[in-house]
Amino acid sequence: MDYVLSLLGPLAQGAAVTLKLFAITLVLAVPLGLALALARVSRFAPLSTAVNGYIWLMRGTPLMLQMLFIYFALPFVPVIGMRLQDFPAAVAAFALNYAAYFAEIFRAGIQSVDRGQYEAAKVLGMNYRQTMRRIVLPQMVRSILPPMSNETITLVKDTSLIYVLALNDLLRAARGIVQRDFTTTPFIVAAAFYLLMTLALTWGFQRLEKRYAKFDE
Amino acid sequence: MPNSMSDTTRDVPMVEARDLRKAFGANPVLRGVSLQVRRGEVVAIIGPSGSGKSTFLRCLNHLETIDSGHIAIEGETLATTDAQGRCSYAPDAALRRICRKTGMVFQHFNLFAHLTVLENLIEAPMVVQGLPRDAAIARAEVLLAKVGLSAKRDNYPARLSGGQKQRVAIARALCMEPDIMLFDEPTSALDPELTGEVLRTMRELAEERMTMLVVTHEMGFAREVANTVAFMDQGELVAARPAADFFADPGHERARAFLRHML
Numbered sequence A: 001m002d003y004v005l006s007l008l009g010p011l012a013q014g015a016a017v018t019l020k021l022f023a024i025t026l027v028l029a030v031p032l033g034l035a036l037a038l039a040r041v042s043r044f045a046p047l048s049t050a051v052n053g054y055i056w057l058m059r060g061t062p063l064m065l066q067m068l069f070i071y072f073a074l075p076f077v078p079v080i081g082m083r084l085q086d087f088p089a090a091v092a093a094f095a096l097n098y099a100a101y102f103a104e105i106f107r108a109g110i111q112s113v114d115r116g117q118y119e120a121a122k123v124l125g126m127n128y129r130q131t132m133r134r135i136v137l138p139q140m141v142r143s144i145l146p147p148m149s150n151e152t153i154t155l156v157k158d159t160s161l162i163y164v165l166a167l168n169d170l171l172r173a174a175r176g177i178v179q180r181d182f183t184t185t186p187f188i189v190a191a192a193f194y195l196l197m198t199l200a201l202t203w204g205f206q207r208l209e210k211r212y213a214k215f216d217e
Numbered sequence B: 001m002p003n004s005m006s007d008t009t010r011d012v013p014m015v016e017a018r019d020l021r022k023a024f025g026a027n028p029v030l031r032g033v034s035l036q037v038r039r040g041e042v043v044a045i046i047g048p049s050g051s052g053k054s055t056f057l058r059c060l061n062h063l064e065t066i067d068s069g070h071i072a073i074e075g076e077t078l079a080t081t082d083a084q085g086r087c088s089y090a091p092d093a094a095l096r097r098i099c100r101k102t103g104m105v106f107q108h109f110n111l112f113a114h115l116t117v118l119e120n121l122i123e124a125p126m127v128v129q130g131l132p133r134d135a136a137i138a139r140a141e142v143l144l145a146k147v148g149l150s151a152k153r154d155n156y157p158a159r160l161s162g163g164q165k166q167r168v169a170i171a172r173a174l175c176m177e178p179d180i181m182l183f184d185e186p187t188s189a190l191d192p193e194l195t196g197e198v199l200r201t202m203r204e205l206a207e208e209r210m211t212m213l214v215v216t217h218e219m220g221f222a223r224e225v226a227n228t229v230a231f232m233d234q235g236e237l238v239a240a241r242p243a244a245d246f247f248a249d250p251g252h253e254r255a256r257a258f259l260r261h262m263l
Helices: A002-040 A045-060 A063-076 A086-112 A115-123 A128-165 A170-181 A185-216 B007-011 B053-060 B092-099 B117-127 B133-146 B162-174 B192-207 B219-224 B243-248 B253-262
Strands: B015-024 B027-037 B042-046 B068-073 B076-081 B087-089 B102-105 B180-184 B211-215 B228-233 B236-242
Touching: A002 A045, A002 A086, A002 A128, A002 A170, A002 A185, A045 A086, A063 A086, A063 A128, A086 A128, A115 A128, A115 B102, A128 A170, A128 A185, A128 B117, A170 A185, B015 B053, B027 B053, B027 B068, B027 B228, B042 B053, B042 B219, B053 B068, B053 B180, B053 B211, B076 B092, B102 B162, B117 B133, B117 B162, B133 B162, B162 B180, B162 B192, B192 B211, B192 B219, B219 B243, B228 B243, B228 B253, B236 B243, B236 B253
Parallel strands: B027 B236, B042 B211, B042 B228, B102 B180, B180 B211
Antiparallel strands: B015 B027, B015 B068, B068 B076, B076 B087, B228 B236
């Protein structure tokens, strides 16, 4: 038991890195994903096609590869080339990658809103922007909550990929102790950390779903 | 810019549609429809399913675009066709302003599901007309009282019956203070026992001299409330005459056959 308690400190430090990456990714990827989704449903074909290509690229290659590319190869790319520190490089890769997934969820949510809602907004004189902001997006939220819950839980666990940039996230911290002490107990404690985080997320999303369910009682 | 408030507009038709044509792909839905509606006139548009009634109505407020023809609302041109047959619409801002002269009620209500009854009414006046919230609420409460739904102001649409939803939808359209009301089969999605309350609300509106175009299958409403009955079949407006005359003699074989079938 004392051994388990002695693990909490170092693992909590790892969990802090994990949570920091998780939170920053979410804060960046949600608005970016929304912008991509709106561009994707835009009637301006070049924009829609470009976003389609971006989503294909980001979903079609491994997140780890994207992270390695941004860290190691981006500095040598002409024009946009720049050197990022390890954590910012990870954040950039995560945000760009998750924005693509969120964009598809948002797009599906936007398209699930009944055409009649657009028509009602139009005959009341609302323009496209007002219709989206006031009528469509608020109704989209309800239908995207279950897939968003899925995706954010995946994000919590995907954060463990940053070990390839030698960042000390929760899992890497646990593995370090496993290798030092020749016991697998740290893995179990790390699993408990992950479960707690996803439990909090699940609970949060369930509350949100309840709040939005009142519309169709 | 034409001034719609001047006295001369009294003689201008509220709605003028000339030779409207429209096809969905190779399938013609409007084959030269013309209609004039005077101020305060109630026109019932009847006809078999697929005759183009709803499409015609939806062209008048730009929910559908026409291929050719001329549409003017209170003398302001919404769409027109030049000598070469090219159809053009008014520029965006003008288009929205002209369309705002009309309010519309849909078959499936289309209330905003995430807003309460009151919020459904005040949304557009606040967002589109820039009305302060208090003023919008005051306006909305008068209309809710009028359609008999003051008690439901804080309910979400999902909690209302079909008849109540449609009365809210009428109040929501009126809240933008339109000059013309378009009704697209307003009772077709309702259980028979709920149509009465909606028709009553529409009758009251007609008695207040609102200009109304009503696509409907309710022959009783057409006979008792409408001034004019327009009969459409296969994309053509076959007959338009005063309601009493129409029901005495539609004056056209297809209309006669339709009436025999409906009555």
